[in-house]
Amino acid sequence: MRSLVAFINRMNIGIWLLGIFVAHVLLYLFLGTATWLTTSLLATAFYGLVLLVAKLVAGRYGDKEHIK
Numbered sequence: 001m002r003s004l005v006a007f008i009n010r011m012n013i014g015i016w017l018l019g020i021f022v023a024h025v026l027l028y029l030f031l032g033t034a035t036w037l038t039t040s041l042l043a044t045a046f047y048g049l050v051l052l053v054a055k056l057v058a059g060r061y062g063d064k065e066h067i068k
Contacts, residue, residue, distance in 0.1 A: 008058035013051055020047050 021044040028036035 005058045005061050017048050020044050
């Protein structure tokens with residue numbers, strides 16, 4: 001569990017969001033989605049919120065582990 005928390009604390013959210021956005025753009029273009037840009041932005045925003053919450057939780061968990 002410590003390694004997962006350490007990984008989340010070290011991760012660069014901007015790079016991850018850029019990678020997620022590019023992956024979604026390619027996916028929705030390949031699928032032929034008419035609103036590929038909007039769909040990609042919404043999916044990236046959702047994953048951005050998930051990553052930010054995970055980083056917040058990992059930061060608090062990491063602080064708690066450091067005190068012990």
